[in-house]
Amino acid sequence: MAVVDGATLRIVDSSEAPTPQSPDPDAIPHAVVELARRLRGLDRVRRAGIASIGPIDSRRGVIELAPNVAGRPRSIPVAEFLKGELGFEEIYMANDCNAAAYAEYLARSGKERQDLLYVTISTGIGGGAVVDGRPVLGRRGNAAEIGHSVVDPTGYMRCGCGGLGHWEAYCSGRNVPRYARRLAEDGEVPTGSRLHLLALRENAGPREIFELYRSNDPSSRPFFGRLATLMAAGLSTAINLFAPEVLVMGGAVYLNNENFFRAEVFPRLQDFLMLEGPRIEGPVYGERSPLIGGALLAANGVGEARVEL
Numbered sequence: 001m002a003v004v005d006g007a008t009l010r011i012v013d014s015s016e017a018p019t020p021q022s023p024d025p026d027a028i029p030h031a032v033v034e035l036a037r038r039l040r041g042l043d044r045v046r047r048a049g050i051a052s053i054g055p056i057d058s059r060r061g062v063i064e065l066a067p068n069v070a071g072r073p074r075s076i077p078v079a080e081f082l083k084g085e086l087g088f089e090e091i092y093m094a095n096d097c098n099a100a101a102y103a104e105y106l107a108r109s110g111k112e113r114q115d116l117l118y119v120t121i122s123t124g125i126g127g128g129a130v131v132d133g134r135p136v137l138g139r140r141g142n143a144a145e146i147g148h149s150v151v152d153p154t155g156y157m158r159c160g161c162g163g164l165g166h167w168e169a170y171c172s173g174r175n176v177p178r179y180a181r182r183l184a185e186d187g188e189v190p191t192g193s194r195l196h197l198l199a200l201r202e203n204a205g206p207r208e209i210f211e212l213y214r215s216n217d218p219s220s221r222p223f224f225g226r227l228a229t230l231m232a233a234g235l236s237t238a239i240n241l242f243a244p245e246v247l248v249m250g251g252a253v254y255l256n257n258e259n260f261f262r263a264e265v266f267p268r269l270q271d272f273l274m275l276e277g278p279r280i281e282g283p284v285y286g287e288r289s290p291l292i293g294g295a296l297l298a299a300n301g302v303g304e305a306r307v308e309l
């Protein structure tokens with residue numbers, strides 16, 4: 001959370017805390033309000049912008065349900081809380097990746113770039129797009145959820161959202177180890193290989209799995225080939241949909257494994273793309289793109305993101 005000067009975009013003050021892992025639907029809004037109260041300059045804030053994991057209802061200012069939060073509270077009325085407790089005049093809300101795309105687009109505007117796609121590969125896979133200079137937010141703020149595009153219609157893996165064969169179910173930080181484990185259990189990984197042993201271990205994380213790629217482990221090459229093809233399938237679907245000039249890639253899984261993407265994933269895009277691929281860049285605002293994007297939606301009064309309170 002940050003207080004941002006709307007004219008200069010300078011961050012006046014910022015604070016952060018982990019997302020409360022509680023089934024209580026009030027836990028998150030309470031934590032957000034507490035976090036806000038610590039900020040210098042809060043008394044001068046008129047407009048607030050919220051960048052949240054989806055799905056959301058941006059018209060009502062509600063986080064609908066959060067697949068990556070334990071306990072799955074059904075609906076979190078975060079805007080109503082903020083207005084009630086802190087008295088902001090206007091509140092704006094967007095999916096975190098849609099907000100990030102908007103921030104990354106504005107950071108590059110003036111360079112005649114009208115179309116940008118933002119993709120983050122972290123715990124989940126998220127995306128956001130700016131087309132013809134406008135953020136693509138969609139009804140209630142849920143457009144461009146590209147992590148839930150289907151890359152495998154056989155539905156071998158089930159996604160956290162409940163859907164079958166979604167990109168995120170194979171390629172996100174949470175799911176790469178689950179996918180490896182499933183393949184190992186089904187005899188698709190050579191028995192006794194390093195990947196086999198690692199995948200069947202209870203607490204294997206994406207970092208350890210990708211370590212096998214970095215160390216050029218021969219027995220795990222087919223697995224990384226499979227993973228790269230699924231990754232390129234998801235990425236090319238998003239690129240074909242939005243036809244961006246610039247693709248901004250972020251998220252811990254991407255940033256910690258850029259070699260894998262450059263050597264294995266990006267070359268595979270050519271097989272799937274209709275048009276020439278976009279220029280691929282890193283996020284100007286790093287991990288703060290969603291935060292800055294939320295502030296920019298509020299500062300610029302983007303009507304499609306305004307909460308009706």
Ligand SMILES: [Zn+2]
Nearest residue numbers: 148159161166
């Ligand atoms: Zn899904």
